[in-house]
Amino acid sequence: xxxxxGRPEVTVAEVGEFALIERLRRLVPVTGPGVxxxxxxxxxxxxxxxxxxxxxxxxxxGVHFTRDLSMPPDIGWRALAVNLSDIAAMGGTPRYALxxxxxxxxxxxxxxxxxxxxxxxxASSHGVTVVGGNVSRTSGPLxxxxxxxxxxxxxxxxxxxxPGNGVWISGSVGKAAAGLFLLxxxxxxxxxxxxxxxxxxxxxxxxxxxxxxxxxxTVTAMIDTSxxxxxxxxxxxxxSGVGVxxxxxxxxxxxxxxxxxxxxxxxxxxxxxxxxEDYELLFTADQGFETSAAAVERAAGVPLTRIGExxxxxxxxxxxxxxxxxxxxxxxxxxxxxxxxxxx
Amino acid sequence: xxxxxGRPEVTVAEVGEFALIERLRRLVPVTGPGVxxxxxxxxxxxxxxxxxxxxxxxxxxGVHFTRDLSMPPDIGWRALAVNLSDIAAMGGTPRYALxxxxxxxxxxxxxxxxxxxxxxxxASSHGVTVVGGNVSRTSGPLxxxxxxxxxxxxxxxxxxxxPGNGVWISGSVGKAAAGLFLLxxxxxxxxxxxxxxxxxxxxxxxxxxxxxxxxxxTVTAMIDTSxxxxxxxxxxxxxSGVGVxxxxxxxxxxxxxxxxxxxxxxxxxxxxxxxxEDYELLFTADQGFETSAAAVERAAGVPLTRIGExxxxxxxxxxxxxxxxxxxxxxxxxxxxxxxxxxx
Numbered sequence: 001x002x003x004x005x006g007r008p009e010v011t012v013a014e015v016g017e018f019a020l021i022e023r024l025r026r027l028v029p030v031t032g033p034g035v036x037x038x039x040x041x042x043x044x045x046x047x048x049x050x051x052x053x054x055x056x057x058x059x060x061x062g063v064h065f066t067r068d069l070s071m072p073p074d075i076g077w078r079a080l081a082v083n084l085s086d087i088a089a090m091g092g093t094p095r096y097a098l099x100x101x102x103x104x105x106x107x108x109x110x111x112x113x114x115x116x117x118x119x120x121x122x123a124s125s126h127g128v129t130v131v132g133g134n135v136s137r138t139s140g141p142l143x144x145x146x147x148x149x150x151x152x153x154x155x156x157x158x159x160x161x162x163p164g165n166g167v168w169i170s171g172s173v174g175k176a177a178a179g180l181f182l183l184x185x186x187x188x189x190x191x192x193x194x195x196x197x198x199x200x201x202x203x204x205x206x207x208x209x210x211x212x213x214x215x216x217x218t219v220t221a222m223i224d225t226s227x228x229x230x231x232x233x234x235x236x237x238x239x240s241g242v243g244v245x246x247x248x249x250x251x252x253x254x255x256x257x258x259x260x261x262x263x264x265x266x267x268x269x270x271x272x273x274x275x276x277e278d279y280e281l282l283f284t285a286d287q288g289f290e291t292s293a294a295a296v297e298r299a300a301g302v303p304l305t306r307i308g309e310x311x312x313x314x315x316x317x318x319x320x321x322x323x324x325x326x327x328x329x330x331x332x333x334x335x336x337x338x339x340x341x342x343x344x
Numbered sequence: 345x346x347x348x349x350g351r352p353e354v355t356v357a358e359v360g361e362f363a364l365i366e367r368l369r370r371l372v373p374v375t376g377p378g379v380x381x382x383x384x385x386x387x388x389x390x391x392x393x394x395x396x397x398x399x400x401x402x403x404x405x406g407v408h409f410t411r412d413l414s415m416p417p418d419i420g421w422r423a424l425a426v427n428l429s430d431i432a433a434m435g436g437t438p439r440y441a442l443x444x445x446x447x448x449x450x451x452x453x454x455x456x457x458x459x460x461x462x463x464x465x466x467a468s469s470h471g472v473t474v475v476g477g478n479v480s481r482t483s484g485p486l487x488x489x490x491x492x493x494x495x496x497x498x499x500x501x502x503x504x505x506x507p508g509n510g511v512w513i514s515g516s517v518g519k520a521a522a523g524l525f526l527l528x529x530x531x532x533x534x535x536x537x538x539x540x541x542x543x544x545x546x547x548x549x550x551x552x553x554x555x556x557x558x559x560x561x562t563v564t565a566m567i568d569t570s571x572x573x574x575x576x577x578x579x580x581x582x583x584s585g586v587g588v589x590x591x592x593x594x595x596x597x598x599x600x601x602x603x604x605x606x607x608x609x610x611x612x613x614x615x616x617x618x619x620x621e622d623y624e625l626l627f628t629a630d631q632g633f634e635t636s637a638a639a640v641e642r643a644a645g646v647p648l649t650r651i652g653e654x655x656x657x658x659x660x661x662x663x664x665x666x667x668x669x670x671x672x673x674x675x676x677x678x679x680x681x682x683x684x685x686x687x688x
Contacts, residue, residue: 036395040583041501042433042567043399043494051380052396054475055387056442056491060482089386098400100444100489131398138404140484145444147400147491150387157385223386239384 012112013105013137020135023109024101027116032129034095044131046096046149053150055086061141069183072114074201075144077122079115082226083148084126084205085279089224091214092152094126094207099133102143115144118202126207156213158239160220161284163315167244167308168293170206170281170300173229174261174268175199175254177275181264188263192256199254203279209300210281216292222283228276231331233308234317236284243311246329248272249322252305273319274332284310356456357449357481364479367453368445371460376473378439388475390440390493397494399430405485413527416458418545419488421466423459426570427492428470428549429623433568435558436496438470438551443477446487459488462546470551500557502583504564505628507659511588511652512637514550514625514644517573518605518612519543519598521619525608532607536600543598547623553644554625560636566627572620575675577652578661580628587655590673592616593666596649617663618676628654 012020021039030038037045059065059079070078080097087094099119103112123130128148179200182193190196206224213219221240225232229251237244251272261268293304308320317329356364365383374382381389403409403423414422424441431438443463447456467474472492523544526537534540550568557563565584569576573595581588595616605612637648652664661673 037434037499037501041503042430043397043436043492045434045496045499046396046398048392048396052390052392052493053387054390054440054442054491054493056444056476056489057478058444058446058480058489060446060480062483063480086386090381090389092387096398098398098491100400100402102402102404102484102487132400134401136402136404136407138484138487139406140446140482140487143446143482143484143487145400145402145489147398147442148387149396149398149493152389155381155389157381159385 010109011106012103012109015109017135020109024112024116027113028120028130029123030130032127035129035131038129038131044096046131048095048149048151050151050153051155053087053090053092053152054147055083056145056147057082057086058143058145060143070201072111073118073121076115076117076119077202079144079146080119080122080128081203081205081279083146084207085203085224085226087148087150088205088207088210089222089281090152090155091210091222092150092155093211094128094148094150096131096149097123097128098147099130100145101133101135102138103135104142105137107142152214154214156219156222158221158223158236161236161240161242161310162220163242163310163312165220165284165286165310166289166306167233167246167310168283168285168304168306169252170209170302170304172252172254173278173280174257174271174275176203176277177271178254178257178260182260190256190260190263196254196256196260200277203277205279206281206300206302209296209302212296212299213281213283216289218289218292219283219285222281225278225280225282226276228274228332229282230273230329232282234329234331237317241313243313243315243317244308244329245311245318245320246308247320250305250307252303270332354453355450356447356453359453361479364453368456368460371457372464372474373467374474376471379473379475382473382475388440390475392439392495394495394497395499397431397434397436397496398491399427400489400491401426401430402487402489404487414545416455417462417465420459420461420463421546423488423490424463424466424472425547425549426623427490428551429568429570431492431494432549432551432554433566433625434496434499435554435566436494436499437555438472438492438494440475440493441467441472442491443474444489445477445479446482447479448486449481451486496558498558500563500566502565502567502580505580505584505586505654506564507586507654507656509564509628509630509654510633510650511577511590511654512627512629512648512650513596514553514646514648516596516598517622517624518601518615518619520547520621521615522598522601522604526604534600534604534607540598540600540604544621547621549623550625550644550646553640553646556640556643557625557627560633562633562636563627563629566625569622569624569626570620572618572676573626574617574673576626578673578675581661585657587657587659587661588652588673589655589662589664590652591664594649594651596647614676
């Protein structure tokens, strides 16, 4: 019997490029409002109202994920989620994705089916259409490189923070680092293990909250926490030319995170400040925001916590503790070349 | 002495992610008309007039290029050129690029400097700004994945060909296949070897010609020849639901190509029909186009050749020879999973 794309155990090398593309496009949303020309021509043609937002972020097997810790649908989910988070961090509306796949020839098509099922799930829930991409073989690891286009009237950059602004964060910190650790050490039984593992495997981008914050004139700068709370906050202060005081005791630690860190022999503070991959929104806002925070929390269903204050540049960048002591705020966290794989 | 990004023999692992991004962004055009927010925030923000065109195409070491046959600047040139060709094939104007790099940790930064220099050269000549991207390490080969955004009022797709239309091609065919062969066998001395090698290493996308053709109502469908003349023509007939007669004897063979093919023990026809990577424009036009062809050729400085005719679907897809014989037109050419590396 000749190889057929109908049998799940078939490899991509057996199916061939064109049949594979045809198979994968059936799994994701490929038509939708604004799509003039979708997958299948030399370039996609789409309509965007307002300014065009564009971002790309890649998932490399062995660097950003491993197939023993994430299921195929988790990998596809994550590949789009990290890009959705970038559009969320600008306050934009995600619209169109291009998906570039690098495939080891021996990878099975049912693994790719799984990847695309997860990608389709989060694409559908955000109204994102897959309008293009390409597949290529590689002698290296599985790679999913996603470009996401969005639209926005007003965007929030990293550059608008002003002295006196509050520093705010959505949700909780350190959950992805804790989740990754617990997935690697599944012999440890932790009360919130499933929730923490899900936070690592399937991060939830704060798209609706980002849009709500961008509409508010009191919000001055925003970023998503992909590199770690400390490093990402310093991205804001660098871009804005300001100082900052981060109040360590106010950081909203994810439930179970501190227990997992202690079980791992780590300081929970290290994960809270440097864990990364939480994909929360970290933003600055002037005092007028305080009165609107509760309404934003209710609308988005995600808590907001004030965790510090923007200072003048000459007043420095500090990590403050409840006992009144303070130390310089340094960029702990993720560096793709210097760190070992994973950041747990 | 600590590692420094100033010494060219330093590897990317020594330089680190953030210093590397800073180094590379200095080498390419990063500001320009329409760029609201460029590299350095969570997403780029750009302005586009008309419809947005989006395409992405990847270059994988060992699949699309090798470092013994292409110099680093050739690799960067090619990574953007193949995307420019996709925008050209729609008749669009290229505007903004996002560049995703996967880097083996041991790769030297001077190699990347070279790649970016070649990319900057072709970006500048087409007014393209690099507005985003990312770098990641990989355990696999060097990868450059480029997403290119463009704009257009009227686009040409693959789907508009009608029976009676002429089939046209720009420039010449088989040159990249011949060039790759001659680069691999540099002991062979061929009269046009340098020109053919350059055609492989630094393909010239037909951007101005694509725009000119898209403005003409007589042109009905267009594609660029990346997969090979036959396969790409069949993409047009598939999308348009028509038949075709391709006149083999009219194919504009690149000078020196037939001699190189014979030296390689190959049939020149195989390279002409299946060589791929020539990045010429293959298009269909009604009879009224004949009178405008010369003006388009002069304006773009590239010859146009009529190489066949669109038939009704029921009349089939044929390769016709000068002696009156004909055989079915079949998709010979590039398949990323089934073919061996390279197509020579």
